[in-house]
Amino acid sequence: MPFFSYKGRNARGELMQGVLEGADSSAVADQLFSTGVTPIEIAVTTKKADKGGEGENWWTRLTEKKVTSxxxxxxxxxLYTLLKAGVPxxxxxxxxxxxxxxxxxGRVIKDLRESLDAGRELSSAMRRxxxxxxxxxxxxxxxxxxxGRLEEVFLRLFDHMEFDRDMRERVTTALRYPTFVVVAIIAxxxxxxxxxxPAFxxxxxxxxxxxxxxxxILLATSNFTVQYWPLMAGLLAGGIVAFTRYVRTAKGRxxxxxxxxxxxxxxxxxxKATLARFARSFALSSRSGVPIVQALTVVAQTVDNSYLSARVEQMRDGVERGESILRTASAANVFTPVxxxxxxxxxxxxxxxxxMDEIAQMYERxxxxxxxxxxxxxxxxxxxALGIMVLVLALGIFLPIWDLGKAALHK
Structure with a gap:
């Protein structure tokens, strides 16, 4: 379909302009009216619809805050509130x-609107x-x-994302103090x-x-660190890069x-946190009317752990073969007897x-x-760990001084 550049004014009288895809100018006008924009000028153009700020300054796009969860x-x-209230x-x-x-x-939402105007479904527009x-x-x-229960799905997605975010924040908060102590010990x-x-x-x-x-031992370790610290730093950086690349592969992950x-x-x-996410996602999919096989396929993508995701896919394959969920869950060997x-x-x-909701709540607790x-x-x-470090330093540094003091006293 051809593209049309347009100018129009919204309900507040503000000037709006952009590019829309449509069968003809009348179809574009109908799209604008449906969004509350009164068209002033519509003309055919060879420029495609702006999908995310191509015309903006590259530095602005580079430094702009990315879309967050x-x-x-x-x-x-x-969107749940608007759809429930009957807003188109x-x-x-x-x-x-x-x-x-x-x-x-905001640009993502703009592209969703333009995709819906072009006749796409909302899920297809989001897939872009x-x-x-x-x-x-x-x-x-x-x-x-x-x-036909789109508003209900959006509410459940909101609850699911709230649970997932809360779980991650609690894990991060709990690990903050131990991480600080370990970094302090290494420093x-x-x-x-x-x-x-070296001074001693x-x-x-x-x-x-x-x-x-x-x-x-302490002196040898210190001499090695002082002489070869560039090599050690290089090996550490290389190890981190190699590990990162390996983890990005399917086998490494x-x-x-x-x-x-x-x-x-x-x-x-x-x-337990991963299994809680699995149970919550499965309950949400099942309650929304998703078939079990499709639900397990979708849920496997939300587990965020390749090993447990493989176990969920194993459960899906068993259900496809006609086995019960209990049998496949037992074969997965990741769930407790309860x-x-x-x-x-x-x-x-x-x-x-x-x-499954009860299982999720149990794991959450x-x-x-x-x-x-x-x-x-x-x-x-x-x-x-701190005690061992202090003991090693005390023995290594003060033992010679102690021996020297005893030798002086005997004299």
Whole structure:
């Protein structure tokens, strides 16, 4: 279809201009009227519709704040409220575009409007922005379009994103103190090796006596660090780059995600938080009318862990072969016996979505308890690490001085 440049005025009398795609000028005029814009001038143009600020200054686009998950979350809530109130979706999107705080997200909403004007469905329009709308989000919107319960889907998506954001924030907050302590220990060891021990080495050199083993180890470590720190820094940077690239591969991501689940303290928190997200997503999909096989396919994309995602896909394959959800969940070997029992009851009673909600709440409570006690679990480890570091430094630095003092007293 051809493109038309237009000029018009909105309800407040402000001048609006842009490019729209349409069959003819009358169709473009109808699109403008439907969005509350009165056209003044419509002309054929070879310029395509602006999809995100191509005409803006490149520096402005580079430094502009990107679309965040919070933008999408608020968008879901606002769209639910507008649709529930009976506002046409085109008028609702026009209002959200004008009130958008984020310019980048405002351009996304503008493109959604233009796509709907061109005859696309909302899910197809959103699919043009995969960096903004996740595969799970798109699947749920598609389900809402098919079932005619789009406003209900947007409300559930808002609740789902709120839960997911709250879970991530709690994990980040709980890990803040341990991370700070570990970074402080590493910084202290670096300073001691590069600045403190070399100063003591000059003093020890004047003793003309054999130094204790611990002191010799400290001096050797310090000398190696001072002489080869550029090489060590290069190896560290190279290791980080290599690890990052490896994790980006399918095989590397799978192994790393599986390794994280086996970590002593953080592993069980990650597993429970991920399974809570799985149960919440499955309940949302099931309650929205998504078939079980399709629901498991969609939910596997929201787990955010390649290993557990593979287990969910394994469950989907089993259901496709005609196996029960309980059997496939047991074969996945990631659920506790209590959860398996709840799945069995839900499958028999036909209220699997409600039981999945209960499973999600149970995992959420366990994660909340683990996070509250995380500092108490990590503190003994940090205290032991600090104690070992202080002991090594004390023995290595003060033993020679102590031996020298005893030798002076005997004289």
């Amino acid at each position: 919070m933008d999408v979350q608020l968008f879901s809530r606002q 979706i085109m008028r609702g999107l026009a209002g959200l575009q004008e009130s958008a705080v984020s310019k980048s997200f 922005h995969p960096e903004v709308f996740s595969a799970f989000y798109l699947s749920m919107v598609r389900v809402g379009e098919m079932t 202290a060891m670096t300073v001691v090796n590069i600045f403190v021990i 080495a000059k003093v020890f050199a004047g003793f003309n006596a054999e130094l204790p083993l611990m002191t010799r 799978y192994k790393w995600d599986k390794f994280k689940l086996g970590l002593p303290i953080a592993g069980k928190i990650i597993r 959860v398996l029992q709840m799945i069995a009851v839900g499958e028999e009673s036909g209220s699997l979505d409600e039981l 366990e994660v909340d308890y683990e996070l509250k006690t995380l500092s108490a679990q990590i503190e003994p480890i940090l205290i032991v």
